[in-house]
Amino acid sequence: MLKICTHCACPEGQLHELFCAEERCPFCGQLLVSCGCMPKVLMLTAQEQYAINAYSDDELEPLKSIKARWRQALNDKGRVPFS
Ligand SMILES: [Zn+2]
Ligand SMILES: [Zn+2]
Numbered sequence: 001m002l003k004i005c006t007h008c009a010c011p012e013g014q015l016h017e018l019f020c021a022e023e024r025c026p027f028c029g030q031l032l033v034s035c036g037c038m039p040k041v042l043m044l045t046a047q048e049q050y051a052i053n054a055y056s057d058d059e060l061e062p063l064k065s066i067k068a069r070w071r072q073a074l075n076d077k078g079r080v081p082f083s
Helices: 037-042 045-053 062-076
Strands: none
Touching: 037 045, 037 062, 045 062
16 A cells, blocks of 8 residues: 655655655755754854744745755755655
């Protein structure tokens, strides 16, 4: 029987919706939402790190562009399909 992600409803073998709670990080294999790779991979500046902690709306700058860079880095590395 085909498994379906309980968070984003993607079928087994397909990519999750980006930033789905079940998506695994291609850099460390941990859950993407809780792993600590993003600041390291993107080499965020202290200001950017501060912005991530201080702001919550990722549809607005500066989070929007940080998120876009992270998405690009994940795509370049190769995102992990649901399994
Ligand atoms: Zn999912
Ligand atoms: Zn990671």
